[in-house]
Amino acid sequence: MGTFLKKNWFIALVICIFTFISIYVIYDTNKGKLKGKTEGGEDVIYSVGDENVTSSQFYDELFESGGSDTVLTLFQKAVADASVETTDEMKEIASQQAESIISSYRSNYGSDYEKHLNADLASIGSPDLESYLITSQKISSLIGDYAKAHFDELKIRQISYILIQFEDPANASETPTADEQARMDAVDAAFAEGKEFAEVAAQFSEDSSTASNGGVLGVIDANTTSLDNAFLTKSLELAEGEISDWVYSSSFGYFRIMCTAATPETLEANNTDTDPYTSLINSYDNTLGNKAVWEKAQEIGIDYNGNEEIEKLITSAFAEKETEGE
Amino acid sequence: MKKTNAIMTSAVLLCLLTGCKDASADLNDKDTVLFKVGETTVTKGTVYDMLMNSAASDTIMNSVQKKIAAKEIxxxxxxxxxxxxxxxxxxxxxxxxxxxxxxxxxxxxxxxxxxxxxxxxxVEQLSEKYVNENFASLAETYKPVKAILIDFTEQADADAALEELKNGSDPADVASTHNSSSSGTAMVYTTESSSVDSLVRTTMLNGMTADDGWTMIPASDGSSFSIVKIEETDPEKFHDDAVSTLRTLADVSTASTRYWLEKYSFHVYDITAYNAIKNEHPEYLIQDGSPETEETEETAETTEPTE
Known part of the structure; x- marks a missing residue:
């Protein structure tokens, strides 16, 4: 050995230096790494005092704090993924939406935007923005298909209206005052002249939020309980193209209501730029989501793998709500 | 043989170099199927990952504080x-x-x-216990005093009120009579009482005593006038009120949490959980050392004398 070292001292020196550098690089690379811990064959998430909380114990803690909502979200996503194919159009829309959202975050948070965006995505359990947006589209598509399939049962209507307001709302009655009657007569006269509903609405309707748009309210159905009851009841009775007589609403005044679509074909023909069912779901009926998901899940088939707790959680969230809506 | 040894040695070094990474705790039964819809399967691991991403930090901190509180309170x-x-x-x-x-x-x-x-x-009472155990040092830092403070926007109101107060009128009555929204009741004020004008606060907490009686102090920008009477400057004499006030201070709350986490050697062993806490509450990762130590090191770097 001594002879070898004497003859090859330079090589030995190189080996020693290389070994030292390797050890140092390994140490330096690893010193900042988070070290793990196990107990009883399980990974430990954290420890406090003499208690080690393992991953299965932490799963129980996590589930207690938000597991139910997470399971329901994943169920909804699973149904959407199982029933709606991801199309190139969806990816394109998601990409555009993501760009707009990122731009908005950048505008609000500057160079720090990624941190805030990632935190917000983490809070909804979705690490990827575009995936989340694609899932949202799938769910909307699923609910839209449900609405279309239950068109008649839901009494879906596209509605426009003309409003004549009370002269004195504090003292309104079902019998119009002379002033109110005069304004209503002007509307009737315009119709008698053969003018179209949209034109009459633009000229005479006293609801500034819809008058300039020809009186268009949008797509409603029997679950649109946010509307005045008298208005909704009459709207749902109208046939396609029918204009109602004057409808008294104790809250607003007097309405003439037109049903511009009462069939899927007309509804889709009237709305080529936007999806009318998405408009219904987003604006006037948010009860359809669970019903749509549940019906589709029944169609596809659910296997709970013997998990009674999960089955109870899912059926109580979706099936009972469907029953309440019947 | 020599070639084989060289290759083996290199492989071992490479493994040592790249094999060690941040620890990530796994669920042993992550592949357990919870439910299946069509061909889409949701496992325990899916739920676990989603919850870890969304709720790890809050769940850990809530749970840890409950565990500590169960032992301390x-x-x-x-x-x-x-x-x-x-x-x-x-x-x-x-x-x-x-x-x-x-x-x-x-x-x-x-x-x-x-x-x-x-x-x-x-858990709420943990901060109260911390304040009680560290009362003297916290009182020295935050200088709590018990005082009546009545704010006025008009000097004429303040002047009239001051005269009445010096004559012994009830502070609450004086406040409402002279257009002040202040309650006229004694409260605890500290260096962190941000609702009080900075000049008024500094004057109250540095040198004023009960012997000064009713005193008018204009705000630093002259836009309002405060009439102040110090009731007590010795925090021990209004100990409970001082504790109630001190424990609500943000810095005290943080210090309290750190105190208990350090006492119970809180440590995180999973990188997802670690990063989640670091993102929301880096000050609670006591395994990373004290924030004061890091600040002191930074300060030391900037104040090293130039040669």
Whole structure:
């Protein structure tokens, strides 16, 4: 050995230096790494005092704090993924939406935007923005298909209206005052002249939020309980193209209501730029989501793998709500 | 043979170099299927990952504080009474929707009382215990005083009020008579009382005593006038009120949490959980050392004398 070292001292020196550098690089690379811990064959998430909380114990803690909502979200996503194919159009829309959202975050948070965006995505359990947006589209598509399939049962209507307001709302009655009657007569006269509903609405309707748009309210159905009851009841009775007589609403005044679509074909023909069912779901009926998901899940088939707790959680969230809506 | 040894040695070094990474805790039964819809399967691991991403930090911090509080704070009759009163209030206010909510969680009202309300009160009392154990140093830092402070926007009101107060009129009456929204009652003020003008606060906390009686102090920008009377400058003489005020201060709350986490050697062993806490509450990762130590090191770097 001594002879070898004497003859090859330079090589030995190189080996020693290389070994030292390797050890140092390994140490330096690893010193900042988070070290793990196990107990009883399980990974430990954290420890406090003499208690080690393992991953299965932490799963129980996590589930207690938000597991139910997470399971329901994943169920909804699973149904959407199982029933709606991801199309190139969806990816394109998601990409555009993501760009707009990122731009908005950048505008609000500057160079720090990624941190805030990632935190917000983490809070909804979705690490990827575009995936989340694609899932949202799938769910909307699923609910839209449900609405279309239950068109008649839901009494879906596209509605426009003309409003004549009370002269004195504090003292309104079902019998119009002379002033109110005069304004209503002007509307009737315009119709008698053969003018179209949209034109009459633009000229005479006293609801500034819809008058300039020809009186268009949008797509409603029997679950649109946010509307005045008298208005909704009459709207749902109208046939396609029918204009109602004057409808008294104790809250607003007097309405003439037109049903511009009462069939899927007309509804889709009237709305080529936007999806009318998405408009219904987003604006006037948010009860359809669970019903749509549940019906589709029944169609596809659910296997709970013997998990009674999960089955109870899912059926109580979706099936009972469907029953309440019947 | 020499070539083989060289290759083996290199492989070992490479493994040592790249094989060590941040620890990531796995669920042993992550592949357990919870449910399947068509061909889409949701496993325990899917739920775990989603919850880790969304709720790891809050869940850990809430759980850790409850565990510490369970060891540090005894469940007294007062705590039980407070918890029961809160429960009764929820039941009365929310009615059936509250009991339905508990059913969804698989809990009875008794479970909610013992597993949620009582532990929450114990956690609240951790900061009170911290303040009591460190009262002298906190009092020195935050200089609590008990005082009556009445604010006026018009000097004429302030002048008139001052005269009446010096004549012995009731502060609450004087405040309302002379257009002040102040209550006229004695409260505890500290260096962190941000609702008080900085000049007024500094004057109150540095040198004023009960002997000064009623004193008018204009705001630093002259836009308002405060009439102040110091009731007590010795925090021990209004100990409970001082504790109640000090424990609500943000820095004290943080210091309290760190104190307990350090006492119980809180440590995180999973990188996802670690990063989640680092993102929201880096000050609670005591395994990374004290923030003061890091600041001191930075300060030392900037104040090294130049040669």
């Amino acid at each position: 005894e469940i007294t009759d007062d705590i039980k009474k407070d918890a029961q009163e809160t429960l009764d209030m929820y039941v009365e206010y929310y009615g059936d929707s509250f009991t339905s909510y508990l059913e969804q969680l698989g809990m009875t009202t008794e479970d909610y009382l013992n597993e949620s309300l009582i532990p929450s009160i114990q």
